[in-house]
Amino acid sequence: MGSSPDPARPRGKAAAKLQAAQQALSRFPRRKAEDHTANHGVAAKAGLNRSINDAGWGVFLTVLPAKAESAGQEVIAVDAGNTSRTCPQGGHVSVGNRPTREKFHCLSCDHSAYADTVGTVNVLRAGLVHREAQPPA
Numbered sequence: 001m002g003s004s005p006d007p008a009r010p011r012g013k014a015a016a017k018l019q020a021a022q023q024a025l026s027r028f029p030r031r032k033a034e035d036h037t038a039n040h041g042v043a044a045k046a047g048l049n050r051s052i053n054d055a056g057w058g059v060f061l062t063v064l065p066a067k068a069e070s071a072g073q074e075v076i077a078v079d080a081g082n083t084s085r086t087c088p089q090g091g092h093v094s095v096g097n098r099p100t101r102e103k104f105h106c107l108s109c110d111h112s113a114y115a116d117t118v119g120t121v122n123v124l125r126a127g128l129v130h131r132e133a134q135p136p137a
């Protein structure tokens with residue numbers, strides 16, 4: 001038997017937080033996914049706002065840190081602004097860097113990649129910068 005923690009079995013403070021979050025989550029009835037693609041413009045925005053306000057995001061953001069802690073991970077909130085429009089190679093920011101929803105193509109240096117990969121790399125970098133700026137106590 002090893003002494004390393006099993007990430008699948010939360011213990012201690014993290015377990016208590018996770019249990020409290022799961023109890024909070026259980027108060028909300030499960031809903032079937034709605035088709036938001038059928039909405040357009042204002043209706044889509046209203047639908048999104050309704051989804052956020054129905055406490056789904058609030059519960060998710062309550063559960064996430066405890067779940068991450070129980071798995072030995074950390075959560076760092078970052079500003080996602082322009083993360084999908086910023087070139088990870090040279091930092092050039094432009095709406096034009098996204099010729100399609102799926103593609104990233106830097107207008108400055110010609111770097112090309114899958115758009116979600118670029119966004120993910122930029123979000124990770126923002127988190128690492130935030131962590132460097134505020135070392136743990």
Ligand SMILES: [Zn+2]
Nearest residue numbers: 087090106109
């Ligand atoms: Zn570039």
